[in-house]
Amino acid sequence: MRNAPSARHGEAFLPNLSRIAGRLALAALILILCAIAVFPFYWMFVTSIRPSGQLFAYPPEMLPSANSVFSTYVTIFQDTALGTWLWNSIRVALGTAILASFIGAMMAYSLSRFRFQGRGFTEYLLLATQMFPGILLAMPMYVLFSKIGLLNSLPGLTVAYLALLVPVATSLLKTFFDGIPVALEEASLIDGASRIGTFFRITLPLSLPGLASTFLFCFIIAWDEYLFAQMFVRQPGNWTVSVGLASFSGEYVTPWDQVMTAATIVTLPAAIVFLFLQRYLVHGLTAGGVKG
């Protein structure tokens, strides 16, 4: 007799005592799993608000210090170029996300609605470019960009990111467009709209959630990207946050309170977007294969 979905994998007939033990074991397991996922974030935040004098105490304090300081969140913008790096990242990520979503939307719509030769190859190419190790693309692109003077500039980096993000945007949007029944567009054409009119009156409004998620996802991938950014941009003034952040460590003494403060600031937008998009991600990943 199944009385709850929880009995699905388990112990519907077990006697009471072992059922209670099972409950406790499950609770403990849940706590451990949560700790695995969350503790590093906790540690990042706790470190960021620790007074620098207490950073190298041993044993480390597990709880936030009584005299926690939030001032690092202000001083980091004065002591380091974090502000500039954030601004650079925002510009690059916005630029690529807009361009990639736009180019991707047109291509995805074509893949979803038109039939043309080379379709199969295009779909393989979409997948492959998301699967290839970035370095394989970054190195020859570096050579070519150095020849045409696109290195060391944010516009150059923005263009380079299109190689990563146009395929991502195209795959994601194709699944969204596939979800919009063709009959809706046909109904609109019969009702008297032109092809372009139909796109703006029917397809676009219905794909807005898809476009928004694609845009955000592209933004976050660009925000996260490190390899291209550190290869293509050498002057600190043009660094993106990921390069700037990485530059903190490796010095003789790493200012961990500052690093973790900056890390928290950089993580926030990414985490928010991910939580917002989580229901789309699995589907997009397994359907089209999206870089994570």
Add this chain to the structure above:
Amino acid sequence: MSTARLEQLSKQYDGHLAVDRINLDIADGEFVVFVGPSGCGKSTTLRMIAGLERATGGEIWIDGKPANHVSPRDRDIAMVFQNYALYPHMTVAQNLSYALRLRNWSRADIDRRVTEVARSLDLAPLLHRKPSQLSGGQRQRVALGRAIIREPKLFLMDEPLSNLDAKLRVQTRAEITRLQRSLGITTIYVTHDQTEAMTMGNKIVVMNGGRIQQADTPQQLYQHPANTFVAQFIGTPPMNLLRCRLEPQDGAIVARGAGVNIPIRLESLTVLRPKVGDGEFLIGFRPEDIVMDPGAAANGVTGSADVIEGLGHESLVSVKEGENAFIARMSPENAAPIRLGDRLSFSVNPDRLRFFSAESGEAIRVP
């Protein structure tokens, strides 16, 4: 008020002919039903008339003008889709008025027309709902409303009832028929359901394998199927077809086969004889056209009872004899004493006998 004409209309997909040179005239105000099994080309034909598919051969004429190269929006047609295709981001009112807004009607005219249509379809209380908040039957009515709102030249309907439950389907069937008769708009309706076809259309086009098998009134289709496909597709249960040959018996000529021994009229023979000679042909009759008659053993059809299905108001008895099998429709009282394996004999109404070529399946019309 409008007519349509299909001339040698064809559609080829990757080397396979989905629609094969069909010809059809549709008169003003007619309710034409395309019916056939799935993949027979009926939906493709409808979509070509709508302009959603490009014809790869032949011509479509709407109101006497060639329409092949006219875009859907300029054909002045309305279509009801199988899944209704209601715009999910618009309210019922916006769905209804979409076509009018595209034609730049004035606000006042749109409001007046939407109210009119909503009243006639009982949609007035739903005007501000989104499609997702409607039941299947309500969605169906909105889809109909969207089609009738601008009084098009042609109504096209692509299996509009297939998503409704059985009871609602019967209701809506009558509703659509009533609407079409009262508006008088030429309608082309696609379905795979022969009951829908028979009850709704003034003209039924039976399709199979991309070709028109027969285009006729429901009555003609039922009584005089053009070939064995139509004979078996129209009618539940289908027409009985039995294999037999012409043989002389007592100075007359009878059709004889396993369980078959039916005298053929002289005037029928004059047509049948030259066509079939001594070869095999099929003799056909509807299940209701035979009557149990113990004396008909040498003068009708016989066999052993194989399956007995009681439907309450009538009973269907399947009878087998050798390679031939047929179904008899009878009253429950007459069927009650029959046991499986009983030998049964039936006499056949000679006016209702039909003949088909065993090779081509084409009907052989006899006087």
Add this chain to the structure above:
Amino acid sequence: MALTQTSARVAGVRTVHYADSQDRWLPAVMVLPFLLAITALVIIPLLWGIRISFTNSRIIGRAFTEAFTLANYQSVLTDPDTWHSLYVTAVFSLGTVIGSIALGLVTALVLTRAFPGRGIVRTLIILPWAVPHVVAALIWQWMYNPNYGVVNYAIGWIPFVTSQPNWLSDPNLALPAIIILNIWKTYPFATLVLLAGLQSIPDELYEASEIDGAGPVRRFLDITLPGLKHVLAIVVLLLTIWSFGNFVFIFLMTQGGPAGATNTLVVKVYFEAFRFFRAGPAFAMGSLLLLVAVLLTLAYAFIVRRGKDA
């Protein structure tokens, strides 16, 4: 990419064709920007890289003589470091795949149960996936700190363990340490995909096997695992591909060291090009990696398609 005049049903999606003049040029206009971007930014660079791999180019970006040579491939394939890197890459990928799937499967199985706060737990579990790679590397670098890190502090709790390992500088520990980081970063993905897989297994199957008398273990082996076969294949391949191409973690944590203990192929390619200025061999290795990546992608595409057909 010529447009054909036909239209048909492809993978359940109806493609359309309208007798509308916009149809003649619209598709071409919509496909063009994509083609330009991909040709200029993906196809040309990849071909260019393959071309360089057959020249004697030394410093990346500098001129090279056009003479065709196989010397780069010869030097890459005869270099014992290459084979060592291949081994490191294999251990890194395999360790990640096993750890990530094990942790992901446990988490997914827990999440299929109803318990208060399940939604919140599910959301928390995604966090490691959401964190930027550089941030993840920095947090773990801090946690692995030999003198002040929490990891060594936690180890101190284990009875009779007194050592304070220097995780990232010990040739025996550096690779496992980075594998643990990579598992932590990737297991949320494994969890979500496996969870989706678990939820797609019909309850009736569990009910039927329960009626047939199967216990929890049998049910897991006979129903859960076979039901997950396809998603497991997808997860294994994606995790392999991602681990194979992972650059950031190793570059930031150990730079391939200590003593080459974490020198994966991807990191080795980078250092060949940018530290040792041996662009020819770097591109030769890159081209070989490209071949591997193409094969892995084909395998992935094959598995995904087979799943769609099933």
